[in-house]
Amino acid sequence: MVGAGQLARMTQQAAIGLGVELTVLAESESDPAVLAGARCRLGSPDSLEALRGLARQCDVITFDHEGVEPGHLEALQAEGFEVGPPAAAKLLAQDKLHARRTLSELGVPVPVFAAATTIEEIEQFAAEHGWPVVAKAPRGGYDGRGVWMLQDRRQAVEVVDSAAGGSLLLEPMLDIEREIAVIVARSASGETVVYPVVETVQRDAMCREIIAPAPVGKGLADKAIQLAGRLAERIGSTGVMAVELFVTPDRLIVNELALRPHNSGHYSIEGCVTSQFEQHLRAVLGLPLGPTELTAPAVVTVNVVGTEAGEPSGRLAQALTVPGAHVHLYGKSSRPGRKLGHVTVCGTEPGPTREAARAAADALEGLTP
C-alpha cells in the first residue's frame, strides 16, 4: 500500500484477520500504519524507484491516498506489476478535471463545469452561470484545500496568478440539499458489490459525520447505488471506490471519486457485514467479495478532529463511558483541524445513535467538561 496514514492503519487491522501481509510505503516510521505494525518501506510516493521497490515485494500495489504520480503507475504497469486500481482508473481520483470530462462522456450526471487558465475564461463562465464561481485545482486538493469560492474578478485574478498557468476546474455554486456517498467494491475478477448510501455531513469543508443509512427516499438511494455499481464497471476500478454525490433540488450529481478506502466508509467496520478495509483487500487480491448489508438499523460515525485541547488519547476513558462507542484513534499527533480518529455507534434510531457518537467524539476532542 502506497501511503501509511489512517486508511493503511485500518487496512492493517483487516489484513491481520485474513492473514494477509501488508507492506506500506511510508514517509516516516511514525506514520499511523507503521505504528500499527504494518511492514514498512520508507520512501516517497513521488519516487518511481521507491514504488518499484515496493512492487517487487508485493503481489499487488494499492493506495492509502491519491498523491502518487500517475505516470509512475503507468510505468509500473508497463513493467508488469499489478496495480489495483489500475492507473487509468486511479487517475479519475487524482485529476478532478479529467474525472469531470470522463464521467460526462460516460453520461454520468456531473455539475456544469469548464476548464480555465485565464481571467477571461473565468469571467465568461461567470457571465453564463453567475458569481460566485467555484474554482478547484484539478490535482492535490483535499478537505477543502485547493478549492476557492470566487466572488468577483479580483479574486479570480489572485487564483489565476497562484495557479501559474495551470488549468482550473470551474463550476457554479450549486444548490446542494444534501451530500451523500456510496462505497462500491470491484474485484480484479469483475465481481462488484455496493454498500448502502450514507449521508456525509461537512463542517469547515471537511467530512465530520457519516450517517447510515442516508435519510433519503428509496428511489434516490437505488439510483445512487446503481450509478456507483455501473461506474465501477465502466471505469474498470479494482478495490474500493467512494462515489461522493450531491443531492440538488432537481437531480443527483457525482462530485468526486476516491479510488481507495474512504472516510465515508469508516462506518462499515462495525456497521456492515464486511468492512470496507477487508473488502478492499479482498477486491485487489481477486478474492470473493463479502456482503455489504448494515449490521444495525442506524450507524453513525463522527470524526475526531484536533482541537486546542491536545491529544485525544488522554480522554479515552471519558469517551468509553458512552455505551457502544467504537473508538478508533489513528496514532497521529494532535494539530487543530487534523483528523485524529473517529467513533462509530450502531443503534436502532438515527437520533440517539448520532448523539452517542457525537458525545464520544466530543469527549475525545476535549469539548465536554
Next chain:
Amino acid sequence: MVGAGQLARMTQQAAIGLGVELTVLAESESDPAVLAGARCRLGSPDSLEALRGLARQCDVITFDHEGVEPGHLEALQAEGFEVGPPAAAKLLAQDKLHARRTLSELGVPVPVFAAATTIEEIEQFAAEHGWPVVAKAPRGGYDGRGVWMLQDRRQAVEVVDSAAGGSLLLEPMLDIEREIAVIVARSASGETVVYPVVETVQRDAMCREIIAPAPVGKGLADKAIQLAGRLAERIGSTGVMAVELFVTPDRLIVNELALRPHNSGHYSIEGCVTSQFEQHLRAVLGLPLGPTELTAPAVVTVNVVGTEAGEPSGRLAQALTVPGAHVHLYGKSSRPGRKLGHVTVCGTEPGPTREAARAAADALEGLTP
C-alpha cells in the same frame, strides 16, 4: 502481554483501534502477534529477567497464556509492577488443584475431586466413585494434554509413575450434558460485565465450535452469568476471564478458569458490541468497560484446525465464498491438530449460521472439494 500467540495477535488488532501500544514477550519473531505487528521483545516467560524487562516498558503486564511461573508474577508485583490479573487470581488458571480447592471454599459448585500422589489414593477414589477415574496434571495441560482417563489400576500405575511424585487432580467420570462458557471482564477499578452464555462443542478434547447464545434455558443461563460475575469479584481478577462450566443432569459445575481472552470468546469480535480483546485491554488499563450484548440473534464460531491438507491460507478464496464468513487466520504454520484460525458467522437462526461457519472452516481445513 506475555506470549505472542493468536490471543495476543487479536489483542493487537483491538489495540490499534484504541491507540494502545501493545508489546509482546515472544519466543520467536514468527509468533502470530509479532507477525501482526505488535512491538516485540524476545524472551522466555520462564525468565524473571525477561518478564522484568517487559514490565519496565509497560503500564501493565497481562497474558496470552497461563504458562508463566507464578512465583515470577508475585516477584514482579512485589517490585511494584502492575500485573493484570494479579498473581493470586492468575494462579487459579495455572493450577487446577489450587482452583478446585479455592472454588470449593468459596462455595462455587465444582466436580467431586481429590488430590493423589499414590496408587492407593487413586484406588480409594475409585472405590468411592467408580472407574474410570479422570486424572489431571494440576499444571501445564491444555486441549486434552495432561488429562488421563484411568480405566483400572494398571493405567493408574502408569500415570503415577509418569507424574514422578507430583500431585494429580482426580475426579469421577462426569455425566456431562453440555459444556458452556461465560466470559466475564473485571476492570482494575472493580467494574464487572458478563458476556452471554455460549455452548462450547468439543471434538478430540479440543474446543471446535462456539454457539452463541447457548441453547439452554434462561434460568440456567442466568445462573451461569451470576456465578461468573460473582467469581470475578471474589477472586479479584482483572481483565477478561473465561469460566468453563459443565451442565450435568442435576447441576451446573465449574470446570476450569482461564484468566485471559479465551477461545470461547472469539465469537465476540463480530458477535458482541465489545469484543473480548478490546474489553481485556480496557479492563487491565482501568478504562470503562463496554456493552456485551450480541449483535445478532445467532453467532457461531468454528475453529480451523490443521489437517494433512497443509496451509489454510491457500484456500482462503474458497472460504470467502461463504456469505458473511469472518475469517481469522493466525499466521501459524500448519500441523495436524493445531489451531490455525477460526471463522465466525452472525445470523438469525442457529442452524444455518452454524452450517455457514462450518462450511467456511471446512474449506480452510481442505475438507471440501
